[in-house]
Amino acid sequence: MIDKVYCADVRPDMEGKRVKLAGWVYRKREVGKKVFIVLRDSSGIVQTIFKKELSEKAYAEAKKVGIESSIIVEGTVKADPRAPTGVEIQADKIEVVQNVDFFPITKDASDEFLLDVRHLHLHSPKVASIMKVKATMMQAAREWLLQDGWYEVFPPILVTGAVEGGATLFKLKYFDRTAYLSQSAQLYLEAAIFGLEKVWSLTPSFRAEKSRTRRHLTEFWHLELEGAWMDLWDIMKVEEELVSYMVQRTLELRKSDIETFRKDFTTLKNTVPPFPRISYDEAIDILQGKGVNIEWGEDMGADEERILTQEFESPFFVYGYPKHIKAFYMKEDPDDPRKVLAADMLAPEGYGEVIGGSQREDDYDKLVQRILDEGMDPKDYEWYLDLRKYGSVPHSGFGLGLERLVAWVLKLDHVRWATLFPRTPSRLYP
């Protein structure tokens, strides 16, 4: 590792200190016999200046480098309020690791082109900020999960059945059998609660969704929890405490990165428990009251959720959905057999669903009936049904779409920008 300092570590109070930095040419301009290079590394930027009278050799080298060339620079720190970070390096040495004559990404690059060259788009400090926020959100999640006694487990990705409907399964050949890419780790987490009680996993989940919306990927990172002895209201409390901690901790550690994307932090600051809770019935009333053409029993799509979020200035829950629009594993509401004990968490500002959760059907016969009602074959779920035969317990869980949460926190216009290499129906490369 080169013995260097980071751009963000160079401060005006280091005036006169000699430093070495390594990074990429972010901006470059020439004024008279001076070359100004704004150097970029993972921490940020710092201005370097190459003067002919200071080092003719370094000046000549600096004149030749192109944008995004990789370089190593040495020089003396000088405080200068005109420089982007209030300080600059009076450079007298430069090693050009690799010169770039023409970097393909220019200011007017379209979204589609940026996705075509996503492997080069990752040079961008804005993209780096998104990835830092995403990493910090997961760091915060891990912190909270550890202190609240949840065990991380590592479920399989190659599976034999659907969790969220067969229509969005990716099928693959598994030797002489058929396998699918996991849509959700849920069923395996439900098995894990009999030994660990409170479990979580972060896995890629796969959905062969043809919907080309701003909130759907075909591969996304899925943070899922499952808790034994918990009912719907218990798990909703877990959800709001976890999400609140993730948002507040990320605000604390990544404020400047978030400021790159949003100026108004109101909804983030409002993300503290308890979150507002409305029933599905109330949600339908609100939407109808706003002139939305929706009847009781219909699912709410992205448009309806966007309108609903206008009523709230923080994440909120919608609970008590009709049974026929929800998954087979959800427990019927004992007070209303038309409904299930399910709750979604919706993010404000138009983002909608970020979490899907429910209490699970823990009765063997009822679960078999739900599987049959959904036109599925109980034989395909034999192992899963066993969980209701050998010490079954009330339990609940949920899945949080990490990219969707990041997209809301940073107000991104599409969930694809929240993932390193987005996978959508039209994107499998790079």
Ligand SMILES: NC(=O)C[C@H]([NH3+])C(=O)NS(=O)(=O)OC[C@H]1O[C@@H](n2cnc3c(N)ncnc32)[C@H](O)[C@@H]1O
């Ligand atoms: N352990 C569980 O209870 C999870 C449950 N089996 C499940 O998968 N629910 S979900 O389909 O609503 O997906 C959960 C969340 O996963 C996210 N999700 C779900 N589908 C997607 C797609 N296609 N793209 C991006 N994000 C997606 C979204 O935030 C959903 O709220």
Ligand SMILES: [Mg+2]
């Ligand atoms: Mg859902």
